[in-house]
Amino acid sequence: MNENMIYKRLTEVLKLISADFNTQKRSLPDFVHVPDEIALNFDEIYIFVNSLYDKKFIDIEHLNKLKEINSNFNKMDSNKKLWNLNSLKTSSEWQDLRETASKLLYSLKVQQTSPDLFWINYKKVQDS
Numbered sequence: 001m002n003e004n005m006i007y008k009r010l011t012e013v014l015k016l017i018s019a020d021f022n023t024q025k026r027s028l029p030d031f032v033h034v035p036d037e038i039a040l041n042f043d044e045i046y047i048f049v050n051s052l053y054d055k056k057f058i059d060i061e062h063l064n065k066l067k068e069i070n071s072n073f074n075k076m077d078s079n080k081k082l083w084n085l086n087s088l089k090t091s092s093e094w095q096d097l098r099e100t101a102s103k104l105l106y107s108l109k110v111q112q113t114s115p116d117l118f119w120i121n122y123k124k125v126q127d128s
Helices: 003-018 021-027 034-046 049-054 060-077 085-090 092-107
Strands: none
Touching: 003 034, 003 049, 003 092, 021 034, 021 085, 034 060, 034 085, 049 060, 060 092, 085 092
């Protein structure tokens, strides 16, 4: 995957993280666990951020903010009470993530719009 595509995906995932609860829920299929899916989408793109930095798509401040988001997700991981829809909607931890992602988008000069997860194709598996 080239850096242009990685950068585009990163900004769309940041839009997902920074979005209000209703937009987050609406952006993902009904059959997924929304908080997990948000974190997984970030995790899948986070592995490429050093490459984006090396290729000058992002600067050191951006990289540090992305590391902060990753660190916050890691801290949240140990608290099972944060991984439900009510916590996604009301907890200070999720709100802090929204604010950090929103500020990062602003710093990247990316307009906050509804996320477009164009590269993901969700399929519901039928129970057997």
